[in-house]
Amino acid sequence: MLSSALFTGVRILEVIIAIPIIGMLGWFIDPYVDNNETPPDGLLTLFIVSILACAWALVTLFQFHRYRSMSGPFIAVVDIGFVGAWIAGIYLNRGISDADCSSFSAPLGLRVGDNNYSAGDSWSASVNRPCAMFKASWILSIIECVLFFVTCLLSWTLYRSYRYDTRHVHKDYTGGRRSGSTSTYSSHRRHHRHARV
Numbered sequence: 001m002l003s004s005a006l007f008t009g010v011r012i013l014e015v016i017i018a019i020p021i022i023g024m025l026g027w028f029i030d031p032y033v034d035n036n037e038t039p040p041d042g043l044l045t046l047f048i049v050s051i052l053a054c055a056w057a058l059v060t061l062f063q064f065h066r067y068r069s070m071s072g073p074f075i076a077v078v079d080i081g082f083v084g085a086w087i088a089g090i091y092l093n094r095g096i097s098d099a100d101c102s103s104f105s106a107p108l109g110l111r112v113g114d115n116n117y118s119a120g121d122s123w124s125a126s127v128n129r130p131c132a133m134f135k136a137s138w139i140l141s142i143i144e145c146v147l148f149f150v151t152c153l154l155s156w157t158l159y160r161s162y163r164y165d166t167r168h169v170h171k172d173y174t175g176g177r178r179s180g181s182t183s184t185y186s187s188h189r190r191h192h193r194h195a196r197v
Contacts, residue, residue: 007154011061014147018054021140024133025050042092046141049085053144056082060155072155079152086145096138101131 025047032039039047060075 003154003158007151007158008061010147010151010154011057014057014144014151015054015061017140017144017147018050018057021050021137021144022047022054024137028130028134042089045085045092046089046137049082049089050141050144053082053086053148072158075155076152079148079155082148083145083152086141086148090138090141090145093134093138096131096135099131099135101135102127 025043028043029039029047038044056078060071063071
């Protein structure tokens with residue numbers, strides 16, 4: 001089924017994206033742990049959410065198909081809860097969205113009238129590593145938020161599809177059995193009537 005394959009693919013993508021988020025945010029949290037200090041709320045929230053989301057995605061990736069008949073709504077509810085948690089972490093760290101984490105210069109100049117405009121004296125590029133790492137984690141968290149919303153919808157869709165297929169098969173089975181019994185009964189009555197004549 002296409003929905004089932006899509007759910008599995010998105011779940012795998014969620015795990016793959018969560019791993020670098022955990023790694024980069026862990027790099028920021030490590031100095032606080034070494035100094036017995038509490039990390040900022042925004043950083044800590046995003047770090048905890050990424051760990052729990054990764055663990056949840058792994059568990060449901062391997063267990064969903066086995067317990068799909070009863071766990072679909074539960075997975076959908078937990079996933080929408082993670083969507084809210086991602087939104088909270090993203091909102092708490094929204095200040096990083098305006099940060100400029102890199103700079104670039106080139107030996108280019110432009111003269112307009114009596115004014116000279118220069119882009120730099122030489123070729124150079126610099127990246128603020130901590131800023132770039134944190135901004136990358138923030139952007140990846142936005143992607144995770146969207147993906148968890150998608151798996152929420154997919155898990156509910158798969159559950160409803162499974163329930164519909166189960167009811168449809170049960171109806172066909174019971175209907176076929178009833179019609180088979182009727183035909184057998186009719187055949188028996190005809191045979192009994194001919195024997196009596």
